[in-house]
Amino acid sequence: xxxxxxxxxxxxxxxxxxxxxxxxxxxxxxxxxxxxxxxxxxxxxxxxxxxxxxxxxxxxxxxxxxxxxxxxxxxxxxxxxxxxxxxxxxxxxxxxxxxxxxxxxxxxxxxxxxxxxxxxxxxxxxxxxxxxxxxxxxxxxxxxxxxxxxxxxxxxxxxxxxxxxxxxxxxxxxxxxxxxxxxxxxxxxxxxxxxxxxxxxxxxxxxxxxxxxxxxxxxxxxxxxxxxxxxxxxxxxxxxxxxxxxxxxxxxxxxxxxxxxxxxxxxxxxxxxxxxxxxxxxxxxxxxxxxxxxxxxxxxxxxxxxxxxxxxxxxxxxxxxxxxxxxxxxxxxxxxxxxxxxxxxxxxxxxxxxxxxxxxxxxxxxxxxxxxxxxxxxxxxxxxxxxxxxxxxxxxxxxxxxxxxxxxxxxxxxxxxxxxxxxxxxxxxxxxxxxxxxxxxxxxxxxxxxxxxxxxxxxxxxxxxxxxxxxxxxxxxxxxxxxxxxxxxxxxxxxxxxxxxxxxxxxxxxxxxxxxxxxxxxxxxxx
Amino acid sequence: xxxxxxxxxxxxxxxxxxxxxxxxxxxxxxxxxxxxxxxxxxxxxxxxxxxxxxxxxxxxxxxxxxxxxxxxxxxxxxxxxxxxxxxxxxxxxxxxxxxxxxxxxxxxxxxxxxxxxxxxxxxxxxxxxxxxxxxxxxxxxxxxxxxxxxxxxxxxxxxxxxxxxxxxxxxxxxxxxxxxxxxxxxxxxxxxxxxxxxxxxxxxxxxxxxxxxxxxxxxxxxxxxxxxxxxxxxxxxxxxxxxxxxxxxxxxxxxxxxxxxxxxxxxxxxxxxxxxxxxxxxxxxxxxxxxxxxxxxxxxxxxxxxxxxxxxxxx
Numbered sequence: 075x076x077x078x079x080x081x082x083x084x085x086x087x088x089x090x091x092x093x094x095x096x097x098x099x100x101x102x103x104x105x106x107x108x109x110x111x112x113x114x115x116x117x118x119x120x121x122x123x124x125x126x127x128x129x130x131x132x133x134x135x136x137x138x139x140x141x142x143x144x145x146x147x148x149x150x151x152x153x154x155x156x157x158x159x160x161x162x163x164x165x166x167x168x169x170x171x172x173x174x175x176x177x178x179x180x181x182x183x184x185x186x187x188x189x190x191x192x193x194x195x196x197x198x199x200x201x202x203x204x205x206x207x208x209x210x211x212x213x214x215x216x217x218x219x220x221x222x223x224x225x226x227x228x229x230x231x232x233x234x235x236x237x238x239x240x241x242x243x244x245x246x247x248x249x250x251x252x253x254x255x256x257x258x259x260x261x262x263x264x265x266x267x268x269x270x271x272x273x274x275x276x277x278x279x280x281x282x283x284x285x286x287x288x289x290x291x292x293x294x295x296x297x298x299x300x301x302x303x304x305x306x307x308x309x310x311x312x313x314x315x316x317x318x319x320x321x322x323x324x325x326x327x328x329x330x331x332x333x334x335x336x337x338x339x340x341x342x343x344x345x346x347x348x349x350x351x352x353x354x355x356x357x358x359x360x361x362x363x364x365x366x367x368x369x370x371x372x373x374x375x376x377x378x379x380x381x382x383x384x385x386x387x388x389x390x391x392x393x394x395x396x397x398x399x400x401x402x403x404x405x406x407x408x409x410x411x412x413x414x415x416x417x418x419x420x421x422x423x424x425x426x427x428x429x430x431x432x433x434x435x436x437x438x439x440x441x442x443x444x445x446x447x448x449x450x451x452x453x454x455x456x457x458x459x460x461x462x463x464x465x466x467x468x469x470x471x472x473x474x475x476x477x478x479x480x481x482x483x484x485x486x487x488x489x490x491x492x493x494x495x496x497x498x499x500x501x502x503x504x505x506x507x508x509x510x511x512x513x514x515x516x517x518x519x520x521x522x523x524x525x526x527x528x529x530x531x532x533x534x535x536x537x538x539x540x541x542x543x544x545x546x547x548x549x550x551x552x553x554x555x556x557x558x559x560x561x562x563x564x565x566x567x568x569x570x571x572x573x574x575x576x577x578x579x580x581x582x583x584x585x586x587x588x589x590x591x592x593x594x595x596x597x598x599x600x601x
Numbered sequence: 602x603x604x605x606x607x608x609x610x611x612x613x614x615x616x617x618x619x620x621x622x623x624x625x626x627x628x629x630x631x632x633x634x635x636x637x638x639x640x641x642x643x644x645x646x647x648x649x650x651x652x653x654x655x656x657x658x659x660x661x662x663x664x665x666x667x668x669x670x671x672x673x674x675x676x677x678x679x680x681x682x683x684x685x686x687x688x689x690x691x692x693x694x695x696x697x698x699x700x701x702x703x704x705x706x707x708x709x710x711x712x713x714x715x716x717x718x719x720x721x722x723x724x725x726x727x728x729x730x731x732x733x734x735x736x737x738x739x740x741x742x743x744x745x746x747x748x749x750x751x752x753x754x755x756x757x758x759x760x761x762x763x764x765x766x767x768x769x770x771x772x773x774x775x776x777x778x779x780x781x782x783x784x785x786x787x788x789x790x791x792x793x794x795x796x797x798x799x800x801x802x803x804x805x806x807x808x809x810x811x812x813x814x815x816x817x818x819x820x821x822x823x824x825x826x827x828x829x830x831x832x833x834x835x836x837x838x839x840x841x842x843x844x845x846x847x848x849x850x851x852x853x854x855x856x857x858x859x860x861x862x863x864x865x866x867x868x869x870x871x872x873x874x875x876x877x878x879x880x881x882x883x884x885x886x887x888x889x890x891x892x893x894x895x896x897x898x899x900x901x902x903x904x905x906x907x908x909x910x911x912x913x914x915x916x
Contacts, residue, residue, distance in 0.1 A: 119868075127737065129704070267727065269712060276708075421704045423734040425711065432659065432728040439866035446860035451853050458849065460606040491797055494861050494869055498804060498876070501857030502811070505850040509815065512846045519613060534822075542814040545759055546807035549752040553803050556748035558741065561800045568804070600605045 076528055076588045086581045090472050096479035114481045117489035117563055118261060120437050122430035124268040126260040127253070127423050128236070128275065134418040135228045136221060137165045143190070143202075143214060144170055150186045154179075169215040177210030187214070225256065228417040233258055236420070238413035239274050258420070266429040278375050278419050279410035281327030283358070286369035286381050290318035310377040311398050317378050319371045324361045327374075329354025333411035335404035344399035346408050347392065355391025363387040372397075374407075440493035447497045448474075455504055459511050462601050465586045466507035469578040473503050476574040477567065486570075489563030499571025502546070506579030509542075510535040515601040524599050528591065532584055539579060547572050610848045615841045619888055620833045620896060626889025634778050637785020646788050649795030650731055652745070654700035654738035655683070656710055659729040662722050665691045674721030680713055689867055693728070704734040745799040752803060753777070756810050764817055767903060771894035772813045775886050779809050779879070786878045792871040801872045805879030808854060812847060812887040819843050820895065824903060832900055836892050851884040 078086075096112075104111035118125050140163035147161060147170060157175040164171055174183055184206060191200045201220035206212045233250055236258060240248045249261040260275075262268060287304045294306045294316040306316040333348040350358055362370070362384050371381040372395055380397040399407070452470065455463035477496065481488065514531030522530060547569060554565035650657050662671075668685050671694060675682050681699065688695035696714060701707040711732050718725045733741075753773055761769035783802050787794055819839040827835060840847075858880065861873035 129736075266730075267715070269715075272708060421734075422708050422732075423704050424737045425708070425730060425732040427727075427730040429726060429728045431661070431726070436866055436868070439864055439869070442864045443860040443869075446864065447857040450856040450860070454853055454856055457607050458610065461604045463606065490866075490869055491800060491872065494865065494872060497857045497861060498854065501854035502808065502850070504853050505811070505846075508846050508849045508853070512843075512849070515613075516842065538815055538818040541763055541818055542811040545756050545810040545814060548755045548759060549803050549807040549810070552748045552752040552755065553800055556744040556751075557796065557800065558744070561796045564797075564800050568807075 076525065076532075076584070076591065078585055078588055083585060086585050089577070090475070090582065093472070093476040093479035096482050097475055100478065100482060112482050112485050114478065115485060115487045116433075116437075117487045117492065118263060118426070118433075119428050119490050120433050120440075120488065121263055122266055122428050122433035123261065123263040124265045124271075124425065124427040126262070126268060126272070126275075126425055128232075128258040128260060128420045129423045130225075130229050130232050130256045130258065130417075131419045131421065132225055132228070132256050133165060135224060136168060136216070137163065138418070139216065139221075139224060140165055140168075140170055143216075146190055147172060147187065147214070150190060151183060154182055154186050156183050156186065167215070168221060169213050172212040172214070174210035174212070177208065180206060180208070180210055180212075183212060187212070190214070229256055229258070231417045232420065235414050235416050236260060236275060239409060240271060242409040242413060243271060243274065245271070257423070264430070266427050268425070268427060272422055272425075274406065274409065275420055275422075277410060278416045279327070279413070280375055280415040281330075281411060282323045282373045283325040283361070284323055284371050284373055285320045285361075285365060286371050287318040287320050288369065294318045307371070307373060307376060307378050310374065310379045313377070317371065317381055319373065319378065319381075325350070325354055325357050327411060327415055329357070330411055333408045335399075335401070335408040338394070338396060341396075343396060344401055344404040345394050345396045346399070346404050346411065347394050348411060350391040350393075352391070355389075358391065358393065359387060359389040363389075436490045440490055444493060444497055448500060451500055451504060455507070459508075460600055461590075462507070462511045462514070462587075462599075465583055465590075466504050466511070468586060469507060469575075469582050470500055470504060472582055473571070473574050473578045474500065476577065477571050480570050480574065481567070484566075484570075486566050487563050488567075491561060492563035492567045495564040495567035496571065499568055499575065503571065503575035503578070505542070506535075506539045506575055507583060509538055510579065510583060511601050514599060518599055518601065524596055525591065527599060528587060536580065539576070543572050543576060609845065610852070611844050613845075615844060616837075617841060617844075618837055619840050620837050620893065622889065623893035623896065626885075627893055630778055630782075630886065630890050633785065634781045637781045637788070640785045640788035641781075644788065646784070646794040647791045649793040649798075650697075650733045650738070651795040652738050652742045654707075654733050654735040656696075656698040656701075656707065656714070656730070656732045658696045658711070658714055658727055658731075659688055660694050660696065660718060661690070661726045661728055662692050662694065663724040666694045667722070668694065670721060671696070671718070674717050675714065678713060678717040680710065680717060700735050700738070704736070707732050707734050741796060745796065748799065748803060749780070749806075752806060756806075760810075760814070760817070764821060765899075765903065767895055767898040768817045768821075770898060771891050772810060772817070774894055775813060775891040776806055776809055778890060779882050779886050780806065782882050783875060783879055787875065790874070792874065797868070797872050798875060801875040801879070804876060805883060808880065809883030809886065812850070812883055813891045815846060816840060816843055816887050816892060817895070820892075832896055832903060836896055840888055840892060847884060847887065851880050855880050 099111045099113045144161060144163050151158065156179050159173045159175050160171065162171050174180060184204065187204055191202055191204065193200055199217060199219050201217055203215045203217060204212065205215070229252060233252060237250050240250065240260065245262050245265060247263055251259050253259045262271065265271065290301055290304050300306050300318065303321050305319050305321055307319050309315045309317060329351050331349050331351045333346055336345055336347050337343065338345050366384050366386060369381045369383050372379045379395060452467045455466045459466065477499065510531060513535040514527050517527040517530045518524070550565045550568045554562055554569065557565055666687070672682065672685050682696055683699045684697040686695050687693065698710055698714070701710055711730060715727060753776060756776065757769050757773045760772050780802060783805055787798065816839060819842055820836055823835050823839050855877060858873045858876040862870050862877060865873055
């Protein structure tokens with residue numbers, strides 16, 4: 075028990091030294107980019123910044139899918155002249171309901187709809203289920219597997235778009251991660267008023283080019299329902315005024331490759347210049363060629379930015395949007411168009427912002443508490459356990475170093491509750507030493523000679539130390555699994571601290587005591 | 602100071618008959634826990650926005666804050682505040698808004714408060730904004746309870762596995778009593794109950810279990826060592842033998858938490874007070890609750906196999 079081979083001694087001391095080396099990056103700036111320089115990150119509550127929790131609107135994802143399906147059904151039935159009474163998307167049931175006018179055409183309709191089924195990814199399961207009743211009612215229900223795949227895709231795509239939009243704003247070192255099924259965590263260091271970013275993220279930015287239905291324009295503001303295939307959409311800068319726009323999307327904003335804010339050379343007003351990819355460019359050319367002297371609506375998220383008259387075919391794949399922009403709004407629109415459209419709207423469901431001053435206050439408060447608490451524990455151990463208390467104190471310092479080292483290696487985040495966790499761990503880490511010291515003392519009182527008392531003391535204390543720490547460890551792992559934000563930081567520091575304190579209590583204390591014993595060979599242990 | 606210990610917390614070889622006070626201990630604990638449960642329902646916990654949803658903004662005004670002015674400014678903008686109060690420094694103000702009907706409304710409210718303050722008291726800095734929507738707060742609450750519940754079950758299973766079921770039941774019943782008292786303490790002191798408090802309660806749980814395991818571990822060892830000693834004396838002996846350690850560890854954790862309560866700042870001091878309370882409760886419950894429960898449950902069962910065994914002298 076008290077014998078350490080040279081190799082073992084080296085390993086224990088080596089681990090401590092390695093710990094000290096791993097802490098260095100926290101004190102010095104990285105010397106070069108290629109040196110692995112892992113440090114503990116300060117949490118947003120300490121360095122100041124914003125934490126936003128965004129939720130992807132899954133209902134909108136389903137609804138869009140169903141709307142597309144309705145379009146597809148309409149087009150599939152048109153060639154066979156199959157007429158229907160109703161054709162509705164029913165998002166609550168994830169299905170499209172179709173009622174034929176003539177039930178005898180049921181088989182023809184089913185045959186026409188069959189090609190709409192496609193298989194889903196690797197599993198090869200059909201993405202929808204078509205059912206019918208003899209009275210001519212057909213339902214097309216999306217399969218849960220397909221919906222799930224679509225939801226996963228939507229969240230991943232949203233994360234990508236959110237990242238692009240935030241990168242455009244110049245925030246340094248943003249962190250964007252998925253949480254749960256449909257949430258995205260955005261962490262923005264150094265931003266304490268995330269208003270502009272929330273605005274940028276709050277827009278889907280789905281831009282489309284649709285033809286204006288000039289015949290229906292006079293009725294657009296009359297309150298009557300629009301004719302089939304036409305929508306009355308509000309103007310962006312005057313929501314009360316509506317304009318008749320054909321439902322058919324001629325060119326989609328997804329085909330844009332670039333968008334930049336600029337000024338119009340003649341009028342001097344702010345505009346957004348955009349460039350299409352080859353598909354978008356060709357379609358744009360075709361449409362403009364066929365509709366010279368007609369009006370064309372540029373629609374963003376269901377609002378018409380502008381509806382200019384096409385003066386000549388635009389064949390170069392480039393265009394310009396004007397619409398009473400200011401420098402800032404033209405720039406924001408360019409950013410949104412460049413980054414691409416979100417597959418579904420995002421809502422901010424949780425926001426936590428901390429200004430830099432408060433963060434600095436918290437660091438100071440945490441550091442003072444840590445210093446005072448550390449000093450109190452050291453004084454207590456020295457007072458009540460003498461030399462063996464100092465052994466514990468050495469272990470305590472090493473413990474702190476090792477905790478910092480592991481947290482650096484994990485690149486863990488240090489939060490204010492995390493600092494509290496460090497302090498508590500230090501208080502609890504000496505528990506192992508107290509158990510050992512008390513046990514050795516007891517064994518000596520029971521009449522054992524020093525070496526035997528040490529042997530038995532360590533051995534018997536060990537099982538107690540293990541059992542008592544295991545339960546605390548379990549409780550904090552649960553906290554990590556179910557906690558969020560700063561509380562997770564607390565759980566990380568405590569679980570790491572429990573692990574390192576087991577090492578220092580079991581290995582380092584024993585090594586120190588054994589070296590001391592060999593050097594002094596005391597007749598009586600001063601415990 | 603450097604070689605020999607200067608002080609002992611309690612003298613060696615104490616022979617205190619803790620088990621004589623077992624009914625008293627259980628009675629006091631039952632009364633306190635019942636009172637805590639009553640406090641939990643009336644007046645109830647002071648739920649922080651993590652769990653109630655809503656908005657909290659901490660702002661610093663250029664001069665000493667004029668609370669009436671801020672209230673008027675918010676009222677004139679029709680922002681229904683639930684509290685404008687001093688927060689530490691006289692220039693620091695905490696503004697609270699209740700849960701908003703929708704997530705979007707929450708975001709709008711944050712912006713409106715900022716604008717109203719900027720208009721009424723120019724130069725006001727927003728130090729902190731926390732806005733939690735209703736769906737998130739419900740989820741956080743559920744997760745907090747889950748963490749607590751699963752921790753208790755895991756502790757139960759672990760102790761059962763390593764000891765006997767009597768030990769596990771004793772520990773978990775005691776822990777539940779400890780947790781109710783901590784909740785009573787929170788209700789009484791009106792400390793805001795938020796996620797950090799769940800962390801505090803779980804830490805108290807971890808600490809308290811740790812303490813019980815040490816006493817139980819000694820009971821288990823003594824059961825093997827003194828085969829004929831009555832369980833009651835054996836538990837007393839075990840508590841006495843571990844008394845220095847029990848008090849020593851409580852002291853170090855107490856000393857580590859104390860500076861947090863005093864200097865840790867508004868957001869962490871509540872956590873530290875719960876810890877300090879929990880240490881006192883957890884330490885005393887190891888002796889006066891967990892041990893008596895073990896005595897009641899184990900009186901005949903823990904000794905069954907050793908009835909005929911001869912007394913064995915301590916080695």
